[in-house]
Amino acid sequence: MCYSADCTVIGAGVIGSSIAYQLAKRGFKTMLIEKSVPGQGATRAAAGMLAAECEVFAHPQLAALALRSRDQFEKLVRELEELTGLATGYTTTGFVIPARTQEDAARLSAMAGSKDGSAAEWWDAAEISRRIPGLSGQALGGLFRERETQLLPQRLAQALVTGAEKYSAELLTDTAAEDILIMDGKVRGVRTSRGDIACPNVVIAGGHDASKLLDNYGISPGMYPVKGEVVAVAMPARPLKYTLYAEDVYLVPKPDGELWIGATSRPHEWGTDVSAGGLMQLLSRAAAWLPDIEESSFLRAWAGLRPQTKDGLPLIGPVPDAAGLYAACGHYRNGILLSAATGEAIAEMMTGRTAEQLNLTALSPDRMKRQPAASEGGLR
Template identity: 50%
Template sequence: MSETHTETKAIAHAECLVIGGGVIGSSIAYHVAKEGRSTIMLERWIPGEGASGAAVGMLAAESEEFTDHELARFARASRDAFPELVSDLERLSGISVQFRTEGFVTPFRSEAEGQKRWNAAKMREDDCHVWWDAREVARRIPGLADQVIGAIYRSKETQVAPVQLCRAYAGAAAVLGATIWSGTQAKELVIQGGRVCGVRTDIGFFSCDQVVIAAGLDSSKLLGQIGFDYPLYPVKGEAVAVSLKDHPLDYTIYADDVYLVPKQNNELWIGATSLPHQYDKEVTAGGLKGLLERASVWLPCVHEAAFIRAWAGLRPQAAAERPFIGPVPGVEGAYAAVGHYRNGVLLSDATGRAMAAMLKGADAAELGISKFPSELLKEESL
């Protein structure tokens, strides 16, 4: 890792500079600004236009069935903080994040499948789940397919509009004193004496005391420049929105092969394909056909729904299969929050809180996320 002399003139200075204006970077900027620290956030597009804007906004801490216990606890803590978070963000930013609290339903077509899911749910901590038999399912969701003989209902699972959430984070951060630089791309970190002192961008130099790299897939290049190899790769996801018109759906349906997420104005968002190592954002005919077919198996009225739009995004998956949240080894003042894969929206609040605490000196162990940076660094040192 080579060191660079400090630039003579900075466009601006902040105690903390966040690179990336997606839902993770925006959350970090919000939580750091909330601590009263001067904050700059750099985003090469507009907050919410990257991977965050392609999400469907589920806060599926239980439905996702995390196998890593530490990550599962982190996810639940993040989801459970959202009611208060949403109130604060909407009050500060004036942006509605379309927070929905009806809960999630996982349907099944056989007793064996249902029992397997029920037993798995009982083994997890603090899972607020209820068994619905066929009669209850028919009463609650009359449009579900006749083959559905039961479901597991999770009352704590919620959802938001992801772009609005991202912009509410950024807007609230700005109200609290943060400066948001949209259309500004970070090129490299500037290091002096083993410590970060700023960031060189496509419009000039920004100085800072601490920097947080939270730029999704773009983070790997910046981390590599300062000698930290943390491989990320894209997992393409396609989704489609339809209008249910006369068949409104209240609950989010979280099935094995598809999820159906109701939004405002009777829109239904259906997702998502999972295509590792694909870099394009095109929606394929096969992907769209598969999503609509799987959705209509559970909810037949999808066949009659009016098409609204389809889109695709690139999820930042870590080769280590868990996010990295913590200090970058070898460079004082440099931190990273990357590799959240398909759970960036869900983990955004907890990540922002954790990073704000770390910047003030807290370590991963006391925050309950010792695996995220520490185990990875231990593995690399072997």
């Protein structure tokens, strides 16, 4: 079977789904292909935090992209909910970074105030205990960041896919991308397990296995999986209002009284089973901050594989020497946060804007361009 489109997006996780939504919204005839089920890869490993200020980023351009992306979510979520009728669990109660030592307290309290477009408020030990009933006495205070938000990651992915379909995008599940079809240095289509898709633009937005396709075209990001485990419990009393973003664990309150606790970090692990050790680590660290967790009811646990590049930065932009080929992958633990801005960036690039204009040069795929050996004939 042969299909045709203006653009094919490979990978229907939250990044690929966001790109497909933005392209379809702009009038591109869009195909979104997924080797299994949308939102079941790295998206599954996420707790859905939009932590642009709490997170530490490897490059200033990535930090700026994160802030821009987080601030797009209020409009995006409202737009998606109106278009699809699907709720995303978007929550705006803010994040608290607790201090365990006097050194932590001094460092965090120094961040209070408004600077660089962000706002933070220092809560001393008495205030944080009043604001978060049941918090362990080890908390010497906490930094409250009111602009940090969170949502349900798989609900977001579902809303993005449905929104893209509302704009006439076509989703093909159980469809593996086998090769990019390139002639005379230009994209002509995609070869898939269900037939060829004729199109002048392709976006590689898969998880850690995106390396396989990119390597064929001279880009070697050294992508590898980082397994993450998350556990959900139901709190019997004193539900947590704020996301607690501690150094060793995070506790994220969700709708219907659920509390998500995450996440472990296991580089180069390929399985998605949840280990007993991972569960023990997460629950013990969480209970050290919130002792009521010992009385909570276990609901479920899950794991996913987050894609990490060798330099810690995602690839966002055109692939050199292959006109019409783009990469949007390697977002590691910030895929949910970066999904809004990544979707818009790829759509903007496809309509003529450059990485320089979008302040994304540090994330360009050409930084990973492999130098061909003397025996190599170059790109096909």
